[in-house]
Amino acid sequence: MNVKLSKEKVRNLINQYYREVYGIEGKTSIQVSKDYVGYGMGEHKDCVVNIIYKRKMKVFGEETQVCIEISNDNLKAIIKDYLEQDGYIVTNMKIDKGLDYKTEGYGMGEHTEAYPYFRGIEVNIKGKEIKIGERK
Numbered sequence: 718m719n720v721k722l723s724k725e726k727v728r729n730l731i732n733q734y735y736r737e738v739y740g741i742e743g744k745t746s747i748q749v750s751k752d753y754v755g756y757g758m759g760e761h762k763d764c765v766v767n768i769i770y771k772r773k774m775k776v777f778g779e780e781t782q783v784c785i786e787i788s789n790d791n792l793k794a795i796i797k798d799y800l801e802q803d804g805y806i807v808t809n810m811k812i813d814k815g816l817d818y819k820t821e822g823y824g825m826g827e828h829t830e831a832y833p834y835f836r837g838i839e840v841n842i843k844g845k846e847i848k849i850g851e852r853k
Contacts, residue, residue: 730796812835
């Protein structure tokens with residue numbers, strides 16, 4: 718089965734994970750930008766997704782904003798953890814991000830512009846499947 722998790726669902730899962738596992742109350746922000754990725758001859762423009770979990774914490778008696786940066790590996794581990802708790806086996810996970818190209822301008826000023834996007838995560842799972850004609 719292929720399951721698509723939207724950007725909002727991913728944000729809610731991260732908030733829920735930090736609340737349940739670490740007892741931390743905060744908010745997740747997901748930002749996208751276009752930047753060069755890769756190294757050497759393989760360097761190219763691509764979408765960079767920055768996921769940050771923000772919370773307030775008292776440090777030296779003052780309330781301070783603390784940011785936890787969530788890497789792609791951490792994000793995949795959080796989603797895999799929740800799916801495995803529900804009895805599913807995760808076979809593959811793909812982050813749906815990239816660049817959309819749009820032609821702008823007119824005449825000699827016409828050019829192609831790249832816009833980064835993050836639409837969520839696609840997960841392939843196995844387990845808990847009901848065959849056609851089978852009853853619960």
